[in-house]
Amino acid sequence: MKQLLNTLYVSTEGAWLRLEGETLVVMIEKEKRLQAPLHHLGGIVCIGRINLSSALMARCMKDGRSIVWLNENGRFQARVEGPVSGNILLRQAQYRAADDLECVLTMARSFVAGKLRNSRQVLLRSSRDSKSDTEKDALKNAAASLAVNLRNLEHAGQLDSIRGLEGDAARVYFGCFNDMLRPSLTDVFQFRTRNRRPPK
Template sequence: MRKLLNTLYVMTPDAYLAKEGENVLIRVQEEVKFRIPVHNLEGIVCFGYIGASPAVMALCAERNVALSFLTENGHFLARVTGPVSGNVLLRRKQYRMSDDPVECSKLACAFILGKTANCRTVLQRALRDHSETIQREQVEKAVVSLGTRIEKISRCNSLEILRGLEGEAARIYFSVFDHLILAQKDAFYFCERNRRPPLDNMNALLSFLYTLLMHDVQSALETVGLDPAVGFLHRDRPGRPGLALDLMEELRPFLADRLALSLINRKQIDAKGFIEKESGGIIMKEETRKIVLTAWQKRKQEEIKHPFLNEKIAVGLVPYAQALLLARYLRGDLDGYPVFFWK
């Protein structure tokens, strides 16, 4: 199992990444503000238009440290990686299976099943933890409806029908998502999912967390030797990491949605941390991003018992565990892909 290391998030304006021996440096106006040995890192995520020297890019590529560049509001720009690693036979098997409609349907069914079941768990936990304050009737109705969709998904073998069922389940889940927001309702509300750009504070927070999750999932897939661009549910599109989007589906409710609700309901963030741009889009201020990133890293250090491996692992290792299990299935070592079901 991969050791849980650290992801370095760089948000300082005018920062520049440089290399000194085996260290990654962060310089601001030629002054070294931060220094860390490269072997202590699993990834670097830069927000805003931060520069990086070719030497530090080469160092990260050589040491398998993912280096990603995002805009200040979390929109993905680029990613620097080294030579393609992993077993070429595994990747060829992945490509062949992605062209097989039957195999695509089997894996798509697993991803959508995991996503829908974990969405239902989010609602069930909210009912359990906030039984006196939540609007029970509508949320309980959504739990029942998602259960019905789970039964249909588990019996479906058509990719197009699966996508339709996924859309129905998402509409049911997000139709009651606003009921899970129990504090700061004037600043944080949810009407519908929107992005590019997000048009309210809640969607801005969700989009930011999904971007962080994407970075971790893509790194996990590359670590086990899979191609993040070739998916089974999300079809090929230039520049789109289809397999990373596939694997993210079952992890969004557990890793991102739940954390977003906790940050708001515990009042760790507030409306002052968000700015509305002239275009109508919402972005987070730097201080709020730091709070969210700190909570994200803290969450990744917690432990959970993996439902298939039956052992305790750090939450931050769940994407790597699922990527490894997916690779084992593609190689033929497992009869099916073991979905991550949050209990």
């Protein structure tokens, strides 16, 4: 089984990342704010004006750890990676699969099913943790609606049908998002709409 490593996101303007032994150190205004073992990191994402030492960059390239730069609004600017080895047979199989409609439908169903199952589990967990009967009922009804979408997904014969079920599930999930928040947080945060670039 492949071990999935963490990605470090650095968004403090003017932060300085450097290598110290086998660890990555984040300096902010000449003060050490974070120190993380490199072997726990699979990648680094720098958002805004972030600086890295050449020693850290060289070590990341040697280890196969990618570094990505995004601007202040989260738009991609650059990626740095060390040497990568490809598998031409794998790439050919991927291209063939992308041209096979039945294979594409099977994969799309699997991706969306995973998303719906995870969303449903979050709803059910939140309903168990909720102290309000009204919120419990709303969350259970949303989870039941996602279960219906999951069953319908098995019979979806077109990509647009799969997309439609995914979109409907997102509407249901985000429709009761505020019911999943702790009551102590609702004064300072209320979910109103989905947005991006940058997410508010």
